[in-house]
Amino acid sequence: MNKQVFALAVSTAVSATLATPANAQTSVTLYGVIDEGINYTNNVGRGHVYELASGFAQGSRWGLRGDEELGGGLKAIFQLENGFDLNSGRLGQGGRMFGRQAFVGLSSAPYGTLTFGRQYDSVVDYLAQTTANGNWAGTLFSHPLDNDNTDNTFRLDNTVKYTSPPIAGFQFGGTYSFSNATGFANNRAYSIGGQYAYAGLLVAAAYLQADNPGNGANGAITANDAGFIAARMRVFGGGITYTFGPATAGFVYTNSNYLNPTGNGYLGITPLVPPGVLLNSLKYQNFEVNGKYQISPVLFVGAQYVYTMETYDASNGGVKPHIHSFGLMADYNLSKRTDVYIQGEYQQVTGDQTFSILDFAFIPGTQAPSSTNKQVVVRAAIRHKF
Template sequence: MKRKRLATAVAFTTFSALAAFTAPRAFAQSSVTLYGVLDEGIDYTNNAGGGAVWEMASGYAQGSRWGLRGAEDLGGGTRAVFQLENGFDVSSGRLGQGGRMFGRQAFVGLSSDSYGTLTLGRQYDSVVDYLAQTTANGNWAGYLFAHPYDNDNTDNSFRLGNSVKYASPNLAGLQFGGVYSFSNDTNFANNRAYSFGGQYQNGGLLIAAAYLQANNPGAGSVGAITANDASFIAGRMRIFGGGINYTFGSATAGFAYTNSNYRNPTGNGYIGLPLAAPGVRLDTLKYQNFEINGKYQFTPACFVGAQYVYTMMNYDASSGSVTPKIHSAGLMADYNLSKRTDVYVQGEYQRVSGGSTQSILDHAFIPGTQAPSSTGTQVAVRVALRHKF
């Protein structure tokens, strides 16, 4: 009898140990999502450097991209998060954003339902996060509808490297956040940037505002805004603005104001030319953009949108000060063939008038075209196919 009890005890102990060893562990849940956009079409520009041009071009309504987005549940409403997003040119297969593998976004961080999200890496600034969505180009239209030279970055021409970002949770429709981007230089302030903004949404109403400042954007290859990523190369960049959108039924109307100030600007990433005439020192270049936009959703599959932007440019140089005016107007129609695939057509017109700077800035230039016009006017038209996955 004792032998039988001993054998039973040994068998039970052995079974319990094996069960404990082989039992499933409680691992934190995690997920990774692969996503992307392919935007490819045919563009016509009536005057690019003096001649008309037809071309195949990628990433206008949305930049062509693929990316990985992931999260791991750490418990208590907290998650580890990451995002890696690659930008590329469908026409040629080339990398975008200065040849970076993950040039659109690359960050890792922690997210809490109660306290918000803190992330580190290459990220969007607060103008892109909050204010841009009140403009046509930063919402539904894209590249061709950007303000002149995308002077306010509402079209996301550059990102902030070496950045720490905080984004609040949704507090009864209010969200806010900020970004600080390190220069990674022994001169702490050289090519650093900081930005903050917020938005309030209630039903069909959206109100947003943002501020961005960068010291020596475009200086070097390791700072906040590097030489192969900058829209303007300058001693200092300062941008602020606000916007409002209201949706009523099938219609959405919007207004946005932005103010961009560049101290000692020397170049621009779009045109690759000096911004002042030979022998002239450009002290300050300032843009004030006033935009009205509207969109009407005729059916769930089809919308038509329009935009008008009035831009006042202040050109202060050693040769004097002038204030040219820039008028930009655009139309777009979009039709969804399915939930993931759509076709669209866009047209944009720009005219520069008023005082002459005696420089390349007197010539019209629509972002996305090959080169500035040889005159003060330019027209661009695009027909494209877009697929999302």
């Protein structure tokens, strides 16, 4: 009898232990995007090119996200997201396994979310969605060299992020990214942003600063992930969009300032200035107007114009070129998860010359800068979401 009672007690305890995770509210979701198309660029160096290219309207990716109820409205959450090139199978974001996002944290409906890992900055979280490239168009519609990171050229490593819950239409958040080095401020970053949404109105603003971005392999913005490599980066801006019926219109202003920039991720090993010239600072002011019209439930068209004022201050003098960017897009849904789209982007550099690589037009996503001050890209693509 004693043996039977003991066996029953052990069986009950084991069953209770195994049942605990099953009774807890947990979920894990596998998701992804595959974006593949054909690009024509009229001027890459000194020739034109037709190419298969992956991840433009949205970066091709797959990921895992999950949460677990901890009780009292508190959840444990995580997200792991991998970026890849469909044509070669290579990893994106500098060869990282989960280069797009990788974080874990806690979420509470009344208090907000606190997460730790590789994450987006506040410009991407709040301001980017008021731009065409950060909302519905993607890489080709980025501001020159994605100087303000509204197209998410880089992520922040070693990052602590707080996101508030929505409060009467208002939401805010911020990040702090550690250098993970004895030089505490060497390649650290921090950002803050917020947005207000009411009916069809969205107003957003954000600020981002990084010290020595792109310097080293272990800081907030590493060398193989950076937009610009510089002594300091400051980005701030604001945007507004308004949706009325089937139409959405937006205006965005961003200001990007780089102190002693020495390189750019899009340009690779190409130096920003000729030998013997020191670039003291590089500043971009971007003024964007964009619009989108939903012709039917399955078809929309969109347009964008960006006027960029560049301030180039070097040891051989200072000049102020201007950059004009025009974009058009049409997107047709074949189903809830599959669509086809066509895009075109034109860029022209005008005004003062810097006598550097920056005098040549260069649309983000193309293979190389133009050999002139003009460049055109046309893309036809299919996108599938799962």
